[in-house]
Structure formats: C-alpha cells, structure tokens
Amino acid sequence: MPDQHRDGVVVTVNDEGAPDAVSAFIERGVRAALGHEGVADGEVSVTLLDDARIREMNASYLERDRPTDVIAFSLGGPGDVLGDVYIGHEQAARQAAEYGETLATELLRLAIHGTLHVLGHDHPEGSERLESPMFVLQERLVAEVLSAD
Secondary structure (H helix, E strand, O other), X not given: OOOEEXXXXXXXXXXXXXXXXXXXXXXXXXXXXXXXXOXXXXXXXXXXXXXXXXXXXXXXXXXXXXXOOEEEEEOOOOOOEEEEEEEEHHXXXXXXXXXXXXXXXXXXXXXXXXXXXXXXXXXXXXXXXXXXXXXXXXHHHHHHHHHHO
C-alpha cells in the first residue's frame, strides 16, 4: 500500500498482499495512537512478516530465537521518522484464533501496540502487563477504532 500522508503524518503499511481494508485498518490504528500522543508530524511504517522473517528479526535484534507478534523500533522524534513496526502476521493469526478475535482486530491491536512502543510507552513482562497503563491505553484505542468502523 502506498504512503498515506495527512496533517504531516505519513503512515506506510507494507502488507505482503493483505486486502486493502486490512491495511487501512492498520493505518487507522497507527493514527489513533499518534493522535492520542498529539503527534502531528512524522512517519511510521508497519510491515507484516511471516514467521520465518519475524523470527529472524527477533533473534538478530532481541536475541530471542522464536517468532513473535510485534517488534518496534523508535527512530526519532516528532517531525522525523518516528519508527518502524514489524508484525508477525502468522503469529497474529494464531493469537486471533486463541482470543476469539478476527485477524483484522488482532493486527489493529498489534499496530497500536507497536506504535505505542515507538512513542516510548513500555510495559512489564508477565501477567501484570495486561493491567499496565500501556495495555489499558492500547485497549482503549482498539475500542475507539473498532467503534468508529
């Protein structure tokens, strides 16, 4: 999907052939997170990867030799390239089935999650992560995008 540029924000979704509706949904999630933080200028890219490619990134950058759902890199601040978000779409599909969600909803959640990491948010590991301020915000943003759809 080509770059989507509005109000000084560029969101690029590299979707490996996903339907345009899914790419647009991911873009809305990124924009919701950016808007919440008051970001009006910058660039975020989101790339969907299969298990093999996200596992390779996870091993190379985070020293975890397994597929994962999302990896995010912050690359600058407002007015710059803000960051890159990589989503493991096969892992997202497994999670969607486990949680009883659609794949589009899980991809939305992961796009928001990764964008919040790019913006400096973090969460603890383990079960307490689900109650962290970042996860509460993430789920609020997911609900807002879903209700607007």
